[in-house]
Amino acid sequence: MKKIETQGYIVAVTDSSYNQPDHSFENGMSIFYLLSDGTFLIYDGGQGEEDSENLYKLLQKTADNNDLSKITVSAWIITHEHGDHMGFVDHFFATYKDVEVKEVWANTFYSWGKAMVETIVKNKPYCNVRVVEIGQEYNLADVKVEVLCAPEPLREIDAQALDRDNNSASIVTRLTIRGKTVLMPGDASFLAWDYMKDKYGRALKSDILQVPHHGANNAATKEVYDLIDAQTLLFPCGDRLYETLLNKGDYYVCKQGCPHDLYNTHTHALVEDFKGQIIVAGTFDFENPVIKRFI
Numbered sequence: 319m320k321k322i323e324t325q326g327y328i329v330a331v332t333d334s335s336y337n338q339p340d341h342s343f344e345n346g347m348s349i350f351y352l353l354s355d356g357t358f359l360i361y362d363g364g365q366g367e368e369d370s371e372n373l374y375k376l377l378q379k380t381a382d383n384n385d386l387s388k389i390t391v392s393a394w395i396i397t398h399e400h401g402d403h404m405g406f407v408d409h410f411f412a413t414y415k416d417v418e419v420k421e422v423w424a425n426t427f428y429s430w431g432k433a434m435v436e437t438i439v440k441n442k443p444y445c446n447v448r449v450v451e452i453g454q455e456y457n458l459a460d461v462k463v464e465v466l467c468a469p470e471p472l473r474e475i476d477a478q479a480l481d482r483d484n485n486s487a488s489i490v491t492r493l494t495i496r497g498k499t500v501l502m503p504g505d506a507s508f509l510a511w512d513y514m515k516d517k518y519g520r521a522l523k524s525d526i527l528q529v530p531h532h533g534a535n536n537a538a539t540k541e542v543y544d545l546i547d548a549q550t551l552l553f554p555c556g557d558r559l560y561e562t563l564l565n566k567g568d569y570y571v572c573k574q575g576c577p578h579d580l581y582n583t584h585t586h587a588l589v590e591d592f593k594g595q596i597i598v599a600g601t602f603d604f605e606n607p608v609i610k611r612f613i
């Protein structure tokens with residue numbers, strides 16, 4: 319096998335309209351790593367069929383470029399049960415029989431998550447579905463994976479609050495790759511960050527941050543971003559949504575033509591004096607897939 323250096327990519331995804339059929343925003347998440355042992359570690363995968371096909375093409379291309387005869391996924395982390403992260407599952411798992419998925423990490427707190435796991439197990443009965451817990455550590459090839467947050471303790475603190483702020487049910491992990499840390503919080507929102515701020519404080523410090531909840535409202539506060547103190551920011555959103563998050567009074571006009579105020583004071587504060595590198599997933603293009611390497 320060719321010598322492979324572990325590498326991470328962020329992929330642009332389609333507009334999301336899963337919970338508001340009349341509206342459509344450029345949020346959604348699809349990030350994958352090719353590990354030094356020739357297997358993949360994947361986070362989410364976007365909204366639906368086009369994202370599923372697009373991701374398969376990109377995995378195939380990455381496998382080909384590295385002389386790999388097949389796509390093997392060591393762990394597929396579905397951060398939480400929202401359509402812009404797990405909507406691709408039905409199509410992907412039913413269609414791509416050639417992809418071996420050894421493990422899926424998932425929450426099954428809500429009905430969407432339960433249905434997702436049923437689809438996965440029906441199509442790949444050998445796949446291990448792992449429910450992770452805070453404090454666990456795994457090694458995948460040369461990558462260390464730490465579990466920093468999972469919904470169980472938040473549910474014990476305040477189940478109703480978690481149901482209201484269910485982005486906080488995201489599995490939050492931190493990877494260490496060649497000595498660099500990458501914080502991957504999915505859509506973790508205020509409830510989860512309050513918990514992590516108290517539990518970890520300055521130990522949240524990470525080199526690369528996948529900005530939570532696409533940088534949209536309830537993402538995290540500037541206080542939390544200061545603790546993380548990242549040098550690289552990854553925004554899992556489209557270019558237009560990114561601009562709208564930062565500019566007060568600049569309205570995002572959805573596909574139905576309605577203006578939405580998506581300005582987020584915390585995201586603005588995060589980016590305003592930021593000296594490092596900012597990588598925005600970008601605008602989806604099925605013919606010319608938009609993919610950016612960040613490590």
Ligand SMILES: [Zn+2]
Nearest residue numbers: 346400402505
């Ligand atoms: Zn999301």
Ligand SMILES: [Zn+2]
Nearest residue numbers: 398400485505
């Ligand atoms: Zn979400």
